[in-house]
Amino acid sequence: MKENKIIEINHLKVTFDDREVLKDVSFTITQGDVTVILGGSGSGKSTILKHILGLFPVEAGVVNLLDQDIATLKEKDELDFYLKLGVFYQNGALLNSLTVGDNVALPLEQHTDLPPQLIEEMVRTKLNLVNLEDAYYLYPSQLSGGMLKRAALARAIILDPPVLFCDEPGAGLDPVSLAALDELILKLRDQLGMTVVMVTHEVSSILRIADKILFVEDGVIGFDGTLEEARKSPLPSLKDFFTVGTGGKKG
Numbered sequence: 001m002k003e004n005k006i007i008e009i010n011h012l013k014v015t016f017d018d019r020e021v022l023k024d025v026s027f028t029i030t031q032g033d034v035t036v037i038l039g040g041s042g043s044g045k046s047t048i049l050k051h052i053l054g055l056f057p058v059e060a061g062v063v064n065l066l067d068q069d070i071a072t073l074k075e076k077d078e079l080d081f082y083l084k085l086g087v088f089y090q091n092g093a094l095l096n097s098l099t100v101g102d103n104v105a106l107p108l109e110q111h112t113d114l115p116p117q118l119i120e121e122m123v124r125t126k127l128n129l130v131n132l133e134d135a136y137y138l139y140p141s142q143l144s145g146g147m148l149k150r151a152a153l154a155r156a157i158i159l160d161p162p163v164l165f166c167d168e169p170g171a172g173l174d175p176v177s178l179a180a181l182d183e184l185i186l187k188l189r190d191q192l193g194m195t196v197v198m199v200t201h202e203v204s205s206i207l208r209i210a211d212k213i214l215f216v217e218d219g220v221i222g223f224d225g226t227l228e229e230a231r232k233s234p235l236p237s238l239k240d241f242f243t244v245g246t247g248g249k250k251g
């Protein structure tokens with residue numbers, strides 16, 4: 001079967017305050033893959049994610065997402081388009097005044113006209129999927145760190161997005177909760193066919209879940225290949241990630 005490209009970036013350039021953060025970034029992401037964007041602190045990983053998510057205008061180059069050049073997206077179509085994307089940020093906090101069920105229901109209530117009974121069913125299905133079926137009536141303050149992440153994940157996927165973007169999803173989790181979150185992300189990929197794009201420094205996570213690695217260095221993609229290829233790469237800064245887990249920082 002022909003590989004289906006979900007994201008295609010060509011010659012993306014990003015300048016902040018006269019500083020070229022991304023000089024020339026090109027890559028493609030294939031449907032059903034878990035792709036990890038790696039790179040040292042400040043290398044521009046989040047900047048790439050934010051450009052894919054349309055949070056910044058594309059200054060130079062092309063960002064193609066779900067067969068749509070995002071620069072040509074009409075303003076009236078933007079909301080519908082971006083609703084197709086699941087976004088899971090490390091600080092994607094839930095609203096403390098709402099129960100977990102109401103938090104997860106929020107995107108459905110805000111963006112659909114579905115009847116309350118159906119919304120509740122959809123929320124329960126997603127809570128089941130993230131192993132939080134008993135947390136429907138609990139408040140965020142009653143959840144552990146790992147449970148909070150899973151609830152935020154349930155909210156990110158409530159509209160069944162074809163792509164899930166995760167920025168440091170495991171930040172602050174203990175190793176056991178981190179492994180559980182990784183398992184869950186793999187389950188979403190396997191059961192729902194979701195494509196996952198993740199920025200993370202967690203080597204244990206990367207080894208568990210990455211299919212593909214994109215390594216950002218000096219404003220370009222310094223490495224683009226499978227996890228196996230990445231582990232064997234002679235590129236010194238990439239080697240550091242897997243051997244000493246320095247996060248790509250030198251010294």
Ligand SMILES: Nc1ncnc2c1ncn2[C@@H]1O[C@H](COP(=O)(O)OP(=O)(O)OP(=O)(O)O)[C@@H](O)[C@H]1O
Nearest residue numbers: 016017021039040041042043044045046047048199
């Ligand atoms: N809105 C902005 N305005 C000005 N500079 C920015 C902005 N966003 C990011 N930068 C700069 O661009 C560079 C890349 O930032 P980015 O957050 O993409 O890096 P990162 O690789 O995700 O880093 P980290 O791993 O530390 O989160 C940094 O030097 C940052 O200071």
